[in-house]
Amino acid sequence: MLILASLLLSTGVTVVLPAEARVTGTQIVLGEIADVVADDAQLARAVEEVRIGYAPAPGYSRLLRNDQIGLELQKAFPDVTWTFKGQPATRIWPVVHTISADSLVAAARAELSAASIGLDVEYVLSSQLQDVRVPGLENAFRLRGALDRPTLETGGLTVPVQVLLNGEVYRTVHTTWDVKVWQELPVLARRTVAGEPLSASLFETRRVLLDPRNEGQPVPMALITGSTAARTLREGQVVTAADVHRPIAIRSGDAVFVEVVRGSVTARVIGTAIGSGSLRDKVLVRLDLSGREMLGTVESSELVRVELGLDR
Incomplete structure (x- = not known):
């Protein structure tokens, strides 16, 4: 850094601008649009990496004058003497890649497939998608589904697909689907x-x-x-x-037999129901001899079964 700093004190840099140039990212880097000439190669490479503004969106262009570029370069290297040659301004166009609608649908479908694991689900695209144009080369972007619903339900569903450019979300495309969720039921x-x-x-x-x-x-x-x-x-x-109507089999205050089961051992004692319940419901009972309260299953109008191994 000390060597580079000393060179900056005495080194001039020449920037040669063309009439037109194309850029591949969302930011314009000087080395993409101009030739940089300097006696010191390390300095020239550093100047080429300077970002000088935003890139135009697909379908648009931007005109950059040498004085605009000079302001950005002066901020980055205040001790350098700048010389501009070539054109007084450069028309900037983005390199454009087209993402097909089929690719967007495939990304959304993959997201739905991941959310459907272990489920019986059908889904059909219900929206018409258009191709999307993004700045940059083909390998500069990737698609990522962004479904934020934890579970799938029957009905309409929007599945966002994010277009990531150099790792950052450039655009989100919303796809809509008709979803049907099935289950084997009695x-x-x-x-x-x-x-x-x-x-x-x-x-x-x-x-x-x-x-x-x-x-x-x-x-x-x-x-x-x-x-x-x-x-x-x-x-x-x-x-x-x-x-359904499930008649109450045991009411609170009823005297009941309490069948207590622990493994292979079964015993019956007298108790009192504390709560009411229908067949197969869980009710609380109090044993008459000990006063202990236990949770059991209603087996009939006279019997509550308590599984000690399952009792918590």
């Missing part, structure tokens, strides 16, 4: 009417479209036994908690 094999008893035999497993407008989660088959239809239900319907 559904009614036939129509049922309000008040009809429900059992597992009335259900079969089918591939079902998950619609976020549907209310509630499917009722587990273990909870269907003993319930009745709360309203008329159609064939093929996924049954939710709002669709």
Whole structure:
């Protein structure tokens, strides 16, 4: 640095400007548009790396005069004597690369594929995309999907695709998709009417479209036994908690048998239900002899089963 500094005190630099030049990045570097002549090669290389302004966008140009360039060079090297030759101004054009619409769709599709791992998902492009023109050479950019939704749902979905130029986001293209999410679920094999008893035999497993407008989660088959239809239900319907009536099997204050299981050992004692619940619900019971409270599963109107190995 000391040697370079001493050379700057006595060295002049000549900048030769053409009438037109093309640049490959978002910033204009002097060495891309002009010839730099100096007695010291190290100084010449340093001058060539000076950024002298923004590059025009694809489809546009920019005129740079030698006095504008001289101001930027003087800021970078205040002790250098500058000489300009060639043209008094240079018309700057960007080198342009065209990113095809197919490439943008492929990037969005890859993002959807990554988000669909372990799911049964279909997605179809619903928007028309145009090719995108970016400044620079082909190897200067890359595409990156930027889906910010943690889970996929049935419906319309926007998948942003970022165009990165030299590692920085240059532009974001928004693609839109129609998404369908499917799942294998138990559904009614036939129509049922309000008040009809429900059992597992009335259900079969089918591939079902998950619609976020549907209310509630499917009722587990273990909870269907003993319930009745709360309203008329159609064939093929996924049954939710709002669709069934599950009668209360045990009410708070009822005397119950408490079956306590630890591994292969089973014992029955008398207890009192603290909460109410239907079959297969979890309720809290208090043992009459010890006063200990335990969480168990309602097996009938008289029995609560407690699995000590599963109790937390």
